[in-house]
Amino acid sequence: MLILTCPNCGIAADETELSPGGQAHLKRFGPGSDDSDFEGYLFLRDNPRGVHFERWRHAMGCGKWFHAARCTVTNEVFATYSAQTSEPPQDVLDRITARRPDWQS
């Protein structure tokens, strides 16, 4: 079972306690943007075979959102970090490259 540590409350939560929320760090578009921007924001998603940044909610716990960096092939969790970020922090990227030297963001 996938276990993620919620950075908000510090609990190591089973996946049954969590709700997946899809790809993290999406760039949002507002009124006046063109169709392809909206298509990208609403539908097009990174679907990597490897390192993936995603949103999770500690639904059956503290109820707060957070981000996780996870390998989609092995389910290895590199880090969980605050949802109040618009891109992965440097220490998370460092942890990923320590485990996946060939990885490029």
Added chain:
Amino acid sequence: MQRYSVFAVAREALRFHKGWQRAWRSPAPKKRYDAIIVGAGGHGLATAYWLGRNHGIRNVAILEKGWLGGGNTGRNTTIIRSNYLQDPSAAIYEKSRSLYETMSQDLNYNVMFSPRGVIMLAQTHHEVRGYQRTAHANALQGVTTEFIGPDRVKKLVPIINIHGPRYPVLGGLWQARGGTARHDAVAWGYARACSDMGMDVIQQCEVTAIRRDGGRVTGVATTKGDIACDKLGLVVAGHSGVLADMAGFRLPIESVALQALVSEPIKPCMDVVVMANTVHGYMSQSDKGEMVIGGGADGYNNYTQRGSFHHIEETVRALVETFPMISRLKMLRQWGGIVDMTGDRSPILSKTPVDGIFVNCGWGTGGFKAIPGSGWAMAELMAKGTSPLADPFSMFRFREGRFIDESVAAGVAH
């Protein structure tokens, strides 16, 4: 090609079965093909087959990273039905179901199509109204389905408990001409027929790059060398995003694991397919006697081909309530496949931003039933650039807001 028949079996029996030929050749790739299909699963092989049969394009290679039919074609629960709400879905799935009826004869290969009937249980009042609506829509689409009451459900499925405490069975959507087929045989039969038309089925050949020149495809780089082509069809289900990335465009696809399991074999007890979408499980009995069970997909992207344990637990818990007699069965094996989900839960059969590249993916949790129809439509699209069955499923529908919204219509497991 050596034809299979009762006479061939008798002849070979007298020769101690020493005269059987290989069902398909395993050639080295040529330098150039008119068309290359990436992915030798059911959809890829069916595409190649109909390219040859309907459009006379036979200088075709089908490239497969692993082995033939080793992905979702060999991992699904083999359910075939066409009781969809939206017109474009009903059209392509009904075409597909009708092609299954004659597939064994077309391919001279027994795919064991068994039109045993499929029931989708209605277990909430909302679902009753939903399936009644689907039955009316199907009547207009020319798909034979009917909404049946709980007594009829009990008669068709004697082992069912229609008085469940939480979700009693209130009725069902019954498609008598749906059923199951032998999944491996579908891939093997198509491979044999393609090989017989002179096509090259090349296994253990992974595509590592897609060659382009001025917005047009020129070929692929593979682990068995460079191969040139005029047209390229990407038919790789869960790994579509990876290949789209090589070709320089993005797809509205996310890949998740979907699981299935089978029980130990038991005597025949259920001769229809039963789907229970509210409680999230479906079950049929294979010819070997195993109960074939499927359930929900993972909620998060992954390529693990395993799936989460708690989904299996949920599915089995629901099915034990629905079919109390299975509570003492042992599970024989469990497996997962990687399904490619789109935003509206409908597939993509489409041209792409790169000239000459076509993509067929996004079948999500219900691709097996669509194999022959998908191949038929994809072949027409690749040969002519347009196809009445495929056109509504263009990848550009997301930009244009023309969804084929089966996620609302079917909810789950479709």
